[in-house]
Structure formats: structure tokens, C-alpha cells
Amino acid sequence: MAGSDPAADAVTAPDTVKILIAGGFGVGKTTMVGSVSEIVPLRTEEPLTIAGVGVDDLDGVEGKRATTVALDFGRITIGRDLVLYLFGTPGQQRFWFMWNDLAIGALGAVVLVDVRRPQSSFAAVDFFERRGIPFVVAVNGFFGRHPYPPEEIRDALALPRDVQVLLCDARERESCRDVLIALVDQLIARVHPLLGAPAQGRPGSCGGA
């Protein structure tokens, strides 16, 4: 619809959905959120004592950073009645207990991989696999370089066949948009094998019911 203006519809709250942008420490999650978000990424900080970990448990982490865990997120207005939120998950492994809550109600996830150290995102892959949360893998070619074909990344991370591997640049809006579209196509393919990407629609899909 041309000129759809969310502000014109102040009374009815839109439906909201979310997608997680996950991956190892410093792989470009916040950058990706910022590239596609219509707002500058917002940030909230949660005291770890509230989030469920005593500060005393955080041995080895000293100073102010030890007391909070930050979560950043962006927004894409899909239409008058639907808004998509993108949450960048905390990169440090010690904060992953937060992912359980984050993962509830997510459509799916993008696992971002730094092309120079793919193993740093292995634990994220494992997290979503174990919980049956659909995800795609997006390889962030720092400096726009992609020395490895997707299949090599797939092998390095021992990815199942129905998980797509995409090459991207987290700084580029179109590139990040295409990653999100690939994820949604993968989700659609699970529901309806004929509508989704041709690579999908094997066992695990639930079309035809």
C-alpha cells in the first residue's frame, strides 16, 4: 500500500514478530541489525543479578561491564498491522542463558559467521539446532571478501543440508535483507514445499496436511 504511515494508525497496536541475529563474539550482529533496521539500533541493558546470574558467578570479569548484559535490536515495519523486530543476541558465551528467553516466539534466526573464524559461531548453530529453531547461516565476509565457497563453510560447521549458507556483507542493507528473505523462504518451504525455495521440502516440512 503506497504511503502507509504507521503513525496514522495510532489506536490499533500492530502485531509483532521477531527474528534473532546470533553468532559468536564480534561477528557483526549489531552491524547487521543496523543495516536493515528503520531505526538506529536500540539497546537495553539488563543487570545480571536480575537476569538470573549472581554477579559472584562472573569470576574473571571485572569492572562495570560485569554488571549488565546488553541486548540490541532494530525494527522493520512490514505494514500497518505488522512489525518485525531483529534482536542481536549477546555474543559472549557466558550470557547465553539469556537466549532461552529470547528464542521463545522467534520466527527463526540468522547465525552470522565471521569468515575468518567460522568456529566462533559453532555454539550458536548448536543452540538453534538443539531447540529445533529454524535458521540460516550468513557468512560475513569482513572487507567484502569471500575466500571460501558456501559448501566449505557448511562442512566446517557440520550443517544439515536443509540449512542454507549465504555469503553476505553485514554492512550492506541489500545483502542483509536478502539473508532475511532467505530465512523466511526457508520457513515458508517447511510449511509449503511448493512455495518455498527449491532446495527445501524434504522431511521436516509439514505441507500437505
Place this chain on the structure above:
Amino acid sequence: MDQGDSAGRLVRPFTLTGGRTRPSRADFTLITTVTTVDPPPERAARPQPEQVRILRQCARPVAVAELAAHLDLPVSVVVIMLCDLLEAGRIIVHPPHPVRRDPCLDLDLLQKVRDGLGRL
């Protein structure tokens, strides 16, 4: 007063909730939207200053995560204050679109998201 910044950051939010660290109800997720009831219900108690800030921010529907970011408060603290406001009838709550994987996700919803992303 001359306590470190980190201590101040931890203590202040708790005072806003009267020391409570757990919400009284489970209505709120990060992407639940909140809208102020306008006009306020009759015989509504006078809101606290932080509650006034929330009510002002939510004149239009706002997601909990955005509200927390704008208020510069932890989500957990904002949620506790929202529980109070909900119980006082000052806000209405719109839950996220349900995401059920079993038997499968809602195709219409996915198509809508797909089309929206395509327009970016």
C-alpha cells in the same frame, strides 16, 4: 552519592519497583506492545513520575523493548512497572503474533513478512 556508577545503575532501577525483582504477571515479552488508556479510568490513582513517563511514551503503541531502551531502564524493571499500570487499568497490552511451530508456522504471516522484506 560518591558510589561508583555501576552500583548506582543497579540500585536505582530497584527503587523504582519498590525492591521487587520479579513481575507479578507474565503478560509482557520484549515485543508485547503497550498503549496508554486515554482518557484514564475514573478514580485512577495519581501515577508516579516514572509511570508518567511510561504513559506518555505509550500514547501510541510501543513494544516493551523499545520502551525500555527509550527510558534507559532494564526490561525487567520496566515490566514490573507495566504490571502495576496494567492492574490499575492505565494501559492495554497487545501480545506478539503467536508463533506456533506445531503443526507449522502460519503461511499468511510468513508471506506478509516476505513481501515486506521484498519492499525494503
